Amino acid sequence: MTTISTNSLLATLMILLTFATGCRHSTYDGMRAYIDEIEVIDTHEHQSIPWRKKHNCFDMGLYLHADLISAGMEEYPDSMRQIHDAETYWDHTEGYLRFCRGTSYHAQFINNYKQLYGFEGDELTREDFLKLSEQTDRNFQNYPQWLDSVCRKCNIQLMLTDQVWAPFNPNTGS
Numbered sequence: 001m002t003t004i005s006t007n008s009l010l011a012t013l014m015i016l017l018t019f020a021t022g023c024r025h026s027t028y029d030g031m032r033a034y035i036d037e038i039e040v041i042d043t044h045e046h047q048s049i050p051w052r053k054k055h056n057c058f059d060m061g062l063y064l065h066a067d068l069i070s071a072g073m074e075e076y077p078d079s080m081r082q083i084h085d086a087e088t089y090w091d092h093t094e095g096y097l098r099f100c101r102g103t104s105y106h107a108q109f110i111n112n113y114k115q116l117y118g119f120e121g122d123e124l125t126r127e128d129f130l131k132l133s134e135q136t137d138r139n140f141q142n143y144p145q146w147l148d149s150v151c152r153k154c155n156i157q158l159m160l161t162d163q164v165w166a167p168f169n170p171n172t173g174s
Contacts, residue, residue: 036155037155038155039155039156039157040154040155040156040157040158052084052140053084054083054084054085054086054137055084055133055136055137055140056084056085056086056089056090056129056133056136056137057086057089057113057124057129057132057133057136058089058093059136059140060109060112060113060136061105061109061112063105063108063109064100064103064105064106064108064109066105067099067100067103067105067106068093068096068097068100071096071099071100072096072099073092073093073095073096074092076089076092080092086129086130086133086134086137087130089133090126090129090130094126097123097124098123101123110122110123110124113132115153115154116150116153117132117135119132
C-alpha cells in the first residue's frame with residue numbers, strides 16, 4: 001500500500017486546481033467538488049482562547065497577529081486584553097491590516113470567515129469587524145457546540161489541537 005502525506009496530497013490537488021482553472025469551467029467545478037468531499041483526517045489547528053468572557057474577530061486569526069506585529073503594530077496591552085472590547089481592538093489594529101492584505105495568513109483569516117460565517121468581502125471594514133466579532137463572541141459562549149459545527153463545515157473528522165491555554169499538557173482541554 002502506498003502512503004501519501006497530507007501535505008503531498010494537498011500540494012498535488014492545488015497544482016491540479018491551478019491547472020484546471022485554465023481549462024473549461026466544468027472541469028474545474030468537477031475537480032473542486034471532488035476535493036471538497038475529501039474528509040480531512042489529520043490536521044493541525046490552533047484553538048483560540050475559549051475561556052475569555054468576551055471575544056472578537058481577531059481571536060480566530062492567531063497567525064495574522066504575527067503579520068500585524070511585523071507591520072509595526074504594538075502588542076495588545078494587558079489592559080486591552082482584560083476588557084477585550086471589539087471596538088478597542090479594531091482601533092488598535094485597523095491601521096496595520098492594509099499591510100497584511102497580501103499575506104497568506106490574512107487570506108486564510110478572511111477565508112475562515114467566509115467559510116464559517118458567510119462573510120463575502122476580501123477585507124474587513126469596521127462594520128464587518130464589529131458584526132463578525134459579535135458572532136464570534138456568541139459562538140464562543142457555547143464553545144464545544146461551535147467547535148463541533150466548525151468540524152462539520154470543514155469536513156474535519158479528527159483534529160489535532162494546539163491548546164494555547166495548556167500547551168504542555170496533552171490531557172487538558174475542552
